[in-house]
Amino acid sequence: MQINGVLIEDTFAEAFPMWAARLIITADSPELAQQAVAAATGLAFSIIGCGCEAGSGEILSLKETPDGRPGQVALLYSYSPEKLEEHLMLRIGQGVLTSATSACFNGLEGEKTTKVGGKLRYYADGFQSSKRLNGRRYWRIPVADGEFLVEESFGMTQGVGGGNLIFLGCERLPLLEAAQAAVRAIRSVPGVVAPFPGGICRSPSKPLSKYVNVRASTNDAFCPTLRSRVDTWLPEDAGAVYEIVIDGLNEESMGRAMQEGILAACRRGGVLGITAGNYGGKLGPYQLHLHKILEGC
Amino acid sequence: MRGVLPETVLGRAKSEINQLAVRVDGRKVGLGQVCRVRLAGRMEDELLLLGDTSCLDHTGWNMQNGRLIVKGNSGWGAGDGMRGGVLEVCGNAGDCLGKDMQGGTIHVTGCAGDWCGAAEAGEKRGMTGGTILVDGDAGRGVGAGMRSGLIWVGGHAGDFCAWRMLAGTVICREGAGKFAGTGMKRGSMVTSRLEDVPLGFRAAGKADPGWLHLYLRALEGMGISMPYEWMDLSLSRYTGDHLEMGKGEIIIIP
Numbered sequence: 001m002q003i004n005g006v007l008i009e010d011t012f013a014e015a016f017p018m019w020a021a022r023l024i025i026t027a028d029s030p031e032l033a034q035q036a037v038a039a040a041t042g043l044a045f046s047i048i049g050c051g052c053e054a055g056s057g058e059i060l061s062l063k064e065t066p067d068g069r070p071g072q073v074a075l076l077y078s079y080s081p082e083k084l085e086e087h088l089m090l091r092i093g094q095g096v097l098t099s100a101t102s103a104c105f106n107g108l109e110g111e112k113t114t115k116v117g118g119k120l121r122y123y124a125d126g127f128q129s130s131k132r133l134n135g136r137r138y139w140r141i142p143v144a145d146g147e148f149l150v151e152e153s154f155g156m157t158q159g160v161g162g163g164n165l166i167f168l169g170c171e172r173l174p175l176l177e178a179a180q181a182a183v184r185a186i187r188s189v190p191g192v193v194a195p196f197p198g199g200i201c202r203s204p205s206k207p208l209s210k211y212v213n214v215r216a217s218t219n220d221a222f223c224p225t226l227r228s229r230v231d232t233w234l235p236e237d238a239g240a241v242y243e244i245v246i247d248g249l250n251e252e253s254m255g256r257a258m259q260e261g262i263l264a265a266c267r268r269g270g271v272l273g274i275t276a277g278n279y280g281g282k283l284g285p286y287q288l289h290l291h292k293i294l295e296g297c
Numbered sequence: 298m299r300g301v302l303p304e305t306v307l308g309r310a311k312s313e314i315n316q317l318a319v320r321v322d323g324r325k326v327g328l329g330q331v332c333r334v335r336l337a338g339r340m341e342d343e344l345l346l347l348g349d350t351s352c353l354d355h356t357g358w359n360m361q362n363g364r365l366i367v368k369g370n371s372g373w374g375a376g377d378g379m380r381g382g383v384l385e386v387c388g389n390a391g392d393c394l395g396k397d398m399q400g401g402t403i404h405v406t407g408c409a410g411d412w413c414g415a416a417e418a419g420e421k422r423g424m425t426g427g428t429i430l431v432d433g434d435a436g437r438g439v440g441a442g443m444r445s446g447l448i449w450v451g452g453h454a455g456d457f458c459a460w461r462m463l464a465g466t467v468i469c470r471e472g473a474g475k476f477a478g479t480g481m482k483r484g485s486m487v488t489s490r491l492e493d494v495p496l497g498f499r500a501a502g503k504a505d506p507g508w509l510h511l512y513l514r515a516l517e518g519m520g521i522s523m524p525y526e527w528m529d530l531s532l533s534r535y536t537g538d539h540l541e542m543g544k545g546e547i548i549i550i551p
Contacts, residue, residue, distance in 0.1 A: 067507060129544060149511065
């Protein structure tokens with residue numbers, strides 16, 4: 001299949017189940033809300049090294065937030081409910097609570113819940129108080145600029161992680177611009193994050209390594225500088241590769257994000273071909289076939 | 298008027314509903330003799346009582362779901378023990394509105410009598426959940442002894458508002474009378490005017506409570522026009538009652 005002269009390989013992205021949480025973070029201004037979201041989702045690029053993948057979601061208008069203040073969504077993904085709970089505690093406690101004027105609400109009704117706010121309240125050292133409204137409990141934690149308001153329970157649901165697109169190009173700069181256009185399109189899909197810096201990963205990895213205790217290592221087949229030394233997967237004229245990793249609340253949103261990403265990159269130009277990473281179906285139950293998700297486009 | 302609820306009349310013929318026995322001045326009469334009855338809603342799960350029902354007590358007693366609308370005044374103890382659903386009174390409500398309420402919503406478009414959402418005489422604990430919205434004024438003892446939930450008074454609340462309150466939230470748009478918050482253990486009272494701050498309360502400076510944003514937003518969703526200008530003002534906060542637990546607060550809008 002070709003779109004605008006870009007070869008779309010007949011392969012699939014292999015994704016696996018991940019547990020997801022959706023936070024609604026509000027503050028006195030949109031800038032402060034975005035700052036709090038950035039703090040809550042920082043250093044959460046790869047599940048391998050960070051234990052959590054996270055990113056910012058849609059910017060919410062005053063009418064869409066529970067407290068009528070500017071807000072933004074933060075999405076967090078991890079491999080188990082326990083690990084996700086651990087990261088929610090850490091990231092709300094360290095990233096959101098410390099951000100000026102912020103408040104944090106649950107944005108997801110999930111299969112499981114975790115009482116993150118109910119544990120964070122102990123930070124108030126006995127001065128915490130709660131409010132109960134429409135069946136939800138909110139904790140008020142006194143802080144130096146007033147109160148930090150946090151919802152007691154946060155929902156966790158089974159999402160899909162590890163979806164990916166791999167862009168191959170002759171030149172680095174045009175390829176990067178195409179990948180950036182793809183990330184913008186992917187991030188416009190609700191419930192989806194591209195967790196890597198700027199949404200783009202320049203270091204696709206492979207599992208394990210020749211060194212003991214190294215869980216992942218550089219995917220040499222995609223490294224242009226190693227094409228003369230290894231079994232390369234790169235076409236002869238490819239000079240750079242960028243990968244976009246995608247996590248979504250469900251398979252549909254991930255498929256839509258991949259579709260939007262491919263189309264945006266093909267429109268931009270500078271891309272030789274687009275492929276996806278998989279492990280022959282051994283990694284996870286979800287297979288997002290590139291040709292299938294582009295049907296009808 | 299115990300037992301006359303949307304869930305109990307569901308599927309019954311109108312004539313049968315009209316014959317449901319209610320007590321007026323100690324005498325048993327048919328409901329149809331006091332007011333006109335109509336079923337509405339897509340699933341016919343809305344019960345409308347058209348006419349003055351102020352002679353009937355306990356309207357919506359122990360209601361769990363559905364919608365009960367009184368187009369007229371309601372009597373003593375409306376919404377007593379309510380656990381869910383919506384009770385709408387398009388008129389005035391009598392004393393002890395929402396007594397022992399545990400959930401659901403009561404909306405009174407007129408005024409409410411004394412002891413709205415409050416503990417019954419001899420009891421320590423008033424309403425334990427749910428929402429009471431009164432568009433007009435409310436009498437004495439609004440939320441006295443209440444344990445949880447929300448009471449909104451669009452007009453003025455009488456004396457002893459939030460008296461001996463255990464927890465919960467009372468918001469009075471046009472102010473409250475004397476002894477407001479006296480004996481309060483926890484909970485919040487928000488008012489635009491207060492005759493005097495009780496003795497057991499201490500000034501805690503200016504406040505911008507985030508939870509109030511949340512409550513105003515939620516009330517707006519219930520059809521209440523919100524005084525959002527409150528959020529731009531510098532609110533005064535008092536904590537107390539320090540003669541009790543001291544974890545309550547009174548927030549005064551200047």
